[in-house]
Amino acid sequence: MRLKYVVLPLVVVLAVSVLASLAGPPADTGTIEGRVTYTGTPPKMKPIDMSKEPTCAQEHNPPEMTQNVVTGPGNALQYVVVYISAGEPPSPAPSQAVRYDQKGCMYIPHVLPMQVDQPLQIYTDDPFSHNIHPVPKLNPEWNKSQLPGTPPIQTKWREAEFIQVKCNIHPWMHGYFAVLKTSHYAVTDNNGSFSLKGLAPGKYTVTSWQEQYGTQSQEVTLAAGETKSITFTYKVTPYLY
Numbered sequence: 001m002r003l004k005y006v007v008l009p010l011v012v013v014l015a016v017s018v019l020a021s022l023a024g025p026p027a028d029t030g031t032i033e034g035r036v037t038y039t040g041t042p043p044k045m046k047p048i049d050m051s052k053e054p055t056c057a058q059e060h061n062p063p064e065m066t067q068n069v070v071t072g073p074g075n076a077l078q079y080v081v082v083y084i085s086a087g088e089p090p091s092p093a094p095s096q097a098v099r100y101d102q103k104g105c106m107y108i109p110h111v112l113p114m115q116v117d118q119p120l121q122i123y124t125d126d127p128f129s130h131n132i133h134p135v136p137k138l139n140p141e142w143n144k145s146q147l148p149g150t151p152p153i154q155t156k157w158r159e160a161e162f163i164q165v166k167c168n169i170h171p172w173m174h175g176y177f178a179v180l181k182t183s184h185y186a187v188t189d190n191n192g193s194f195s196l197k198g199l200a201p202g203k204y205t206v207t208s209w210q211e212q213y214g215t216q217s218q219e220v221t222l223a224a225g226e227t228k229s230i231t232f233t234y235k236v237t238p239y240l241y
């Protein structure tokens with residue numbers, strides 16, 4: 001009897017929201033994009049000696065270089081995390097997992113961004129054991145051995161922070177987890193470029209983080225549908241801290 005008066009509007013509301021989600025972000029959202037660059041003389045990265053694990057030494061010929069400070073054309077800095085650190089409510093954790101790989105005695109990618117409470121899957125692709133050892137300050141610390149051919153480690157992080165990742169078997173293995181409260185983040189590519197899309201109009205704090213040189217922040221006010229371009233510049237020295 002009365003049911004159709006309830007069901008019909010509900011169907012209409014559902015259909016409209018499905019159509020809206022198919023159309024992508026609302027037209028009035030904007031973008032903050034730009035580059036991360038350096039001035040000064042960056043430290044020289046060194047070839048990684050993998051002779052303790054001959055399979056890896058053979059696989060990387062010429063050897064991989066250390067990744068503490070990776071530069072690109074036009075004074076670009078790669079592997080810098082750029083993210084919204086204030087100006088929006090925390091984003092809900094996505095159910096989709098992020099993937100981290102141990103491959104050829106390297107962590108791939110070198111810097112892996114994710115959100116607080118987002119599932120993290122750590123794979124090993126190597127025919128020998130690793131012992132992955134993240135070193136957090138706010139989250140609980142752990143290390144886990146992973147034999148070849150075993151399923152990925154399934155985990156997540158409760159607190160936002162930048163976590164150094166080491167391997168207790170291969171001391172040269174070195175990477176970072178960037179655990180963030182926002183869904184608006186990027187890691188710079190070899191041109192130092194980043195793009196934060198789908199931002200509602202408002203005033204934001206944008207922060208960049210580089211593993212040797214730390215964080216920098218800028219305030220950016222974004223009007224509806226606007227694209228703003230900003231640059232972060234790090235003063236670098238030939239020495240690692």
Ligand SMILES: [Cu+2]
Pocket residue numbers: 105129130131167168169170173
């Ligand atoms: Cu290892």
